[in-house]
Amino acid sequence: MMLRQLINKILFVTSVLIIGTGCKKDYDQGTVTPPINGGKPVIDWAKAADSSTLNLLNKFWNASGNYFNEKNTNTNFNYWPQAHGLDVLVDAYTRTGNSMYKDYMDKWYVGVNAKNGNTFLNEFYDDMEWNALAMLRAYDATGDVKFKTAVDQVWTDIKTGWNTTMGGGIAWRKSMPYYKNTPANAPAAILSARLYQRFNNAADLEWSKKIYTWLKDSLYNKSSGWVYDGMNSDNDGKRNTTWKFTYNQGTFIGAALELYKITNDNVYLTDALAAANFTLSDNALTNLNDNLLKDEGGGDGGLFKGVFVRYFTQLTLAPGMLSTDKQRYANFIKNNAETLWNVGTDKSYLLYGSYWKTQPGASTDLTTQLSGSMLIEAAAVLKKNNVF
Secondary structure (H helix, E strand, O other): HHHHHHHHHHHHHHHHHHHHHOOOOOOOOEEEEOOOOOOOOOHHHHHHHHHHHHHHHHHHEEOOEEEEEEEEOOOOOOOHHHHHHHHHHHHHHHOOOHHHHHHHHHHHHHHHHHHHHOOOOOEEHHHHHHHHHHHHHHHHHHOHHHHHHHHHHHHHHHHHHHHHHHHHHHHOOOEEEEEEHHHHHHHHHHHHHHHHHOOOOOOHHHHHHHHHHHHHHHHHHEEEEEEEEEEEEOOOOOOOOOOOOHHHHHHHHHHHHHHHHHHHHHHHHHHHHHHHHHHHOHHHHHOOOOOOEOOOOOOHHHHHHHHHHHHHHHHHOOOOOOOHHHHHHHHHHHHHHHHHHOOOOOOOEOOOOOOOOOOOOOOOOOHHHHHHHHHHHHHHHHOOOOOO
């Protein structure tokens, strides 16, 4: 075991040194088989995911601070994307078993805690939820109790965000207890459901069902499957029926899916399918001409598609899915991933843009890069499960 870990670390260091020399490198090398009879190139998705994650670390990891930089051109710290950086590390560790990813997860724990003021608690409930979800996955993958201890501390604080304004729901942030939105409630429903599945505390399941019921009654269009972003942002009692974001669809799918797995109640699966189908058919969420998820810009919006992809992929692999739906969803992910890898990525630098058929320039946001990384990891998972 020690010899294998040593070899893995040597291979990783060698890869990073090659990437970091400043020379251009063709990241398709070893990942793509030339097309046959005019067809599409055949991509080795596991190797593509390896390249993608190594490059994420090389371009965005802050070695002195032990966190992910805001851009590949600065060293700024932003709390909520750190969760999704950890998620990608967990993806890679789960897929490969390579201990170097565990090493980075340990460094992440130290660095993010320090940059956030020596705590994982935060003003924003949704930001804490993203990080708690990622740390719970890190605990599941490694068994390292420090991640579970942090999750428990954060979850205790998250529950204080529930109040009766607008009939219930968790607030978006502590200084705005009246504003309720999907990003603060759907991830909380996922988190509490997963805590119940891991540790069998009945109160966690009660929380998940309570949060989900409020979310479905307040911010979900049962006729269409559209998940609204929020309500009461101006303390006026109004629901926002203008914004459409892919991550709202994705986290609602994730919450419904977790409760379906616990209860085997098809109502939850039906909810998830409706939200998924709306996303794939609505031109504000999916560019129907390209069959690609929409361009939601950089900054926070750069992460939205990656969040959707994560939970949409889990739905694709869920038990009880009709084979036609499973294949349609898998084909959608495959089209997005092939387009990103073959068209939207400058293989000299492996940076992703905010639209998956458009190559970025020399700089891109961590959020945007993470979405692309999550898409490539999703393709590797679906390929491993023989879905495509």
